[in-house]
Amino acid sequence: MVEAEKIFSKISKRMKSSIIRELLKDSTNTSIISFGGGAPDPETFDRKALAKLSQKVLLEEYRIALQYGATEGDSLLKDQFIRILKERHEIEGLDYDNMLITVGSQQALDLMGKIFLDEDSYAMVSHPIYLGAASAFRAYGPKFITIDLEDDGLNINQVEDALKKLDEKGEISKLKFIYTVPNFHNPAGVTMSLEKRKALLKLAHKYDVLVLEDDPYGELRYEGEKIPDIYKLANGEGVVLLNTMSKIMSPGIRIGMIAGDKKIVAKAALAKQGADLCTPTFTQRLVARYLEKGTIFDKMAKAVEIYRRKKNVMLDALDKYVKVDGAKWTKPEGGLFIWVTLPEKYDTMKLFEKAKKVGVSYIPGSAFYIDDRVSSNMRLSFCLPPENQIDEGIRRIGKLIRS
Ligand SMILES: Cc1ncc(COP(=O)(O)O)c(C=O)c1O
Structure with missing residues (x-):
């Protein structure tokens, strides 16, 4: 047996x-x-609007919504994400090739682990860390470099020291990314200040390290001023942005996305092909039609x-x-x-x-x-x-x- x-x-x-x-x-x-x-x-x-739209999508767009779709994702949904990122985050210049639709951002985290991490890699993460990210990355066997979280985000001195040390050891190229949840961190609830976002970017650029920005909660702001995304501050240079409909629409719908460099997106799409061929076409089209209504916010x-x-x-x-x-x-x-x-x-x-x-x-x-x-x-x-x-x-x- x-x-x-x-x-x-x-x-x-x-x-x-x-x-x-x-x-x-x-x-x-x-x-x-x-x-x-x-x-x-x-x-x-x-739920009522979604029930109505679901019926319409199924009856009128069944040829797409009930069929296999492109691994990269539904272009109508990408149109909506590109529009929202422009209107609400002032992120410009995104093409279809800069974006991959994923099954929630949890899949995006797994794909990032899959395409970047080997057993001799390092991943720099916050301590505490979002548990789902830790599980996704851990599977690929990297060594974690953990950075304390303060009331205004990552301890930047620790980031700098760790980068310097790796560089001195000649291992900086093994550091594949710095993973961060800058807005309303899960679990810590803290938000990274603008100064720290800029400082983090400066260091990341200096040492040529990718920043993985995970932002499921950015739209759930109750007080204070919105702070620009790290992706926006970098003009997309050296940053991958993960986002999701889970907290602002429904987690059951399982729609997320990756925005970033075309080569990274293409590699992630290749990895996704082996995982699930495509994100469910029905929920993609449903979310696209829902976002088109323009009432979500x-x-x-x-x-x-x-x-x-x-x-x-x-x-x-x-x-x-x-x-x-x-x-x-x-x-x-x-x-x-x-x-x-x-x-x-x-x-x-x-x-x-x-x-x-x-x-x-x-x-x-x-x-x-x-x-x-x-x-x-x-x-x-x-x-x-x-x-x-x-x-x-x-x-x-x-x-x-x-x-
Ligand atoms: C920081 C963070 N990233 C990613 C996710 C995954 O979200 P989903 O896969 O539902 O989009 C969560 C869920 O709680 C989260 O808190």
């Missing part, structure tokens, strides 16, 4: 089961108040209002219930997450089991560190539970922490 364990590949052996996936199971369990997954509030889904304004209120309810509840010396948390200007730091004696993984018993869940901070350290952090996501449950959930967490 074939023993599967014996024939699994090296890549498969590097894969770890994700605590987030486990926790997402909880988010459908209505008896638990879940601050776990980053799932948008379903009330923000424009008016609808989004309502979602932004819902999330702004929820975020404030959570911050107020934290002030009210988590009165522990040395505890602090980020006050995000957007996105879906608050990052709580408790005094070091707390292990939020141990606390997590107790929290589940009192009907509340969050993601323990250790999930977001490459080295699986013991962590006194927790990621609280305020997007899914209704406001009264947010207050109640934080009350329960506060009580646990104090006990």
Whole structure:
């Protein structure tokens, strides 16, 4: 009999089961108040308009929407992304060849890992890091160079020191990219300042290193001024931008995109061919037709209002219930997450089991560190539970922490 364990590949052996996936199971369990997954509030889904459009697309465009499509993606959808990137991000000069449509940005992350990372490569990432990026990259076996996150983004001195060291060792060419989530970081909630974006670019250009900019939350800004994308600041030079419809339209629709240098996009398309031939043509066309209507950002304004209120309810509840010396948390200007730091004696993984018993869940901070350290952090996501449950959930967490 074939023993599967014996024939699994090296890549498969590097894969770890994700605590987030486990926790997402909880988010459908209505008896638990879940601050776990980053799932948008379903009330923000424009379901009636999508139902109507779906029927129209299926009946009138079935020859495209129910057929195989080009690996690179539907040109009508690219037209819409190119328009939006121009209108809302002042990004000019994108052609079809600069863009690949992906199955969410998670696939984009995997493709970036696939085309850039070898076992002797380095990937520079933030600590904490978006768990999905860590899993996507880890499979390809690179060494991670981790950079601390500060309230205004990556610690640029650490970036500079690390680049210098690699250069001195003659290994700078093995550093394939610097991965960053500049807006409303997942899990840390912080946003990279304009100064740091410029400083990061300057260093990246000096050492000829690609910047991988992942921006799923940029449109979910509740306060403060919009800061230009790193891609925009660089005029696209040496930057790949990942974006997604998941947080502003629907994650179930699974539409994301990569924008960047034509050679990188072509290589990623080649890698995608082996993965799935093409992104589902039906959802691509549906999103294209939906975006053509031009109403998405008016609808989004309502979602932004819902999330702004929820975020404030959570911050107020934290002030009210988590009165522990040395505890602090980020006050995000957007996105879906608050990052709580408790005094070091707390292990939020141990606390997590107790929290589940009192009907509340969050993601323990250790999930977001490459080295699986013991962590006194927790990621609280305020997007899914209704406001009264947010207050109640934080009350329960506060009580646990104090006990
Ligand atoms: C920073 C970041 N990148 C990428 C993703 C993947 O999003 P999707 O594949 O739904 O587009 C997420 C999802 O939570 C995220 O937080």
